[in-house]
Amino acid sequence: MKILVLVKQVPDTATKIRLNPGDTAIQTDGIKWVINPYDEFAIEECLRLKEKAGGEVVVLSLGPSRVEEAIRQALAMGADRAIHVMTDAVIDSQVAARALAKVAQEEGYDLIVTGKQAVDDDQAQVGALVAVELGLPQVTVVIELNVDVESRRIRAERELEGASEIVELPMPAVITAQRGLNEPRYPTLPNIMKAKKKEVKSVPLDSLGVDTTPWVRVEELTLPPERPAAKILTGEPEEAAKELARLLHEEAKVI
Amino acid sequence: MASGILVVINQEGGRVRRVGFEMLSLAQKLAPGQVTALTFGDGAEQSKDSLGQYGADQVVFLSGSAYHHYSSDGFADAVVKVVEGVDPESLFFPATAWGKDLAPRVAGLLGAGLASDCTEVYRRDDGRLGAVRPIYAGKAFARVAIDSPRQVYSIRPNIQPVAETQRAAAVLAIDPGLDASQFQARVVAVKESQGEQLELTEADIIVSGGRGVKAPENFKVLEDLASALGAAMGSSRPVADEGWVPHSYHIGQTGKVVSPTVYFAVGISGAIQHLAGISGSKYIVAINSDPDAPIFKAANYGIVGDLFKVVPALAEEVRHIKQDA
Ligand SMILES: Cc1cc2nc3c(=O)[nH]c(=O)nc-3n(C[C@H](O)[C@H](O)[C@H](O)COP(=O)(O)OP(=O)(O)OC[C@H]3O[C@@H](n4cnc5c(N)ncnc54)[C@H](O)[C@@H]3O)c2cc1C
């Protein structure tokens, strides 16, 4: 079974966002870059599928040269090889999806797995857009995945609000991974060493022949408004609780 | 010329989630242009009055047996057929599990740009729509423009006000003419996991617990406050990871992003990933024994104290206030 896993590199979730006035992108100096947390679940699931059914796991990642670090990490987790679509351009989800789908098409696949959402732009689009580009069915926000290699059928559980649903679909398909799907492994030292020798093919975005004009354009970035200084109550718990309840009732008028 | 907004809504047995009405009210506010509601499934017709009440000028019901069970590819193809019939300027979807699955698929098929999880959609000076959406789970906000001829927006629940218009919606008959046997991904079962628990992303008040609660059984203390307030329950990530509470409670950058009127953070330190998920709360109330906990910097109100003493006292005070009201 040939599985493609889409991996995006994003700022570490501990990053404090800083902006320069007028900029339409965040300040990136000093940022620690990591694999998008949901993509770790995607990678882990692909590795487990390969361990069961055999085959190959290929990492697809689009971004500037720094992305290679995330790719090496995915390889250290156990993926076999990678394709890096190289670009410094400002793009949107549709451009990314078109480019990644083009590479997928050339590469061939039985299954494509992505994260449910990249925690930088929070668009949660690329998986479904890749599916549309390739004419594939999709199941998103997956918390349990069963692939029947013989019958080429998938049965997946996806998370809803306060519920979940079971979806059945044929292979090939696009799956997007949610937290809870599995517990991603840590790369072992020998695997980190091995990953250094694995193949990473670099493909310039402009060589793919896809339209790279973004449709969704950021015009302005702002930080959330500062909250006014908090009213902090100390002292006896009963008194503080009473005063808090009064403030919420009379001042904020929310209870 | 394309005009108006197509609001794509899901319903169950005629019941529409509040976000459906929020989207219709927003669409109505963004006139000119007809507001068309599209809804699927068994009993869709029963939602006619309520859809009109909140701003639909016309409604399309896809209630045939093909649409009784959700299929991302089948429903997306159907929405595209309705778009061909209605020719809207823009489409709205709810930024719920359902809408976030369907919207990008539809956007891809239409060749339209999509802005996900918008907290604001407004009419720009050039007459087109623009939107504001949180990024980095709410650590920042992006004002975005969509340059494709048609535009798709998914709308975050619990942000837009609803406004009743009392119009009687006209029924528009459109048959997408799809053969359900061609639908590929199909929902075959739904598992209700939480019973009575209120949905966090739609909750008005949330009582959320962290590692300071110290043990799973102690969440009873928070449940009591939540029940006094009529609130939903949430948590920080570690306590969900430990299995003290269900995974669905987990709030933050890698969990749910919430926007209640009041968020009670109890025994939660206020790590940056947690704060990201709650920055849309109107009021944040912190209860923590450590006066230096970062949560106090993000809060509007705080009590420095032992949660096991403060929370029961607070629940009692809330009950007093509610009784008097
Ligand atoms: C990639 C990544 C993603 C993450 N995503 C998230 C996320 O989405 N959401 C999230 O929440 N976290 C997330 N985290 C974890 C985050 O960094 C923090 O570790 C976590 O939020 C801390 O949880 P906590 O506040 O419950 O626990 P702690 O930080 O241990 O805080 C417990 C608090 O309870 C207080 N306390 C103790 N006893 C009492 C008492 N008797 N009365 C009152 N107060 C008391 C303490 O003073 C302390 O402030 C993520 C981490 C990583 C690395």
Ligand SMILES: Nc1ncnc2c1ncn2[C@@H]1O[C@H](COP(=O)(O)O)[C@@H](O)[C@H]1O
């Ligand atoms: N530039 C990219 N390179 C590789 N994969 C990506 C890229 N952007 C998005 N993805 C994949 O698509 C998922 C959803 O991303 P998004 O739609 O941006 O929220 C991510 O979790 C990745 O798996």
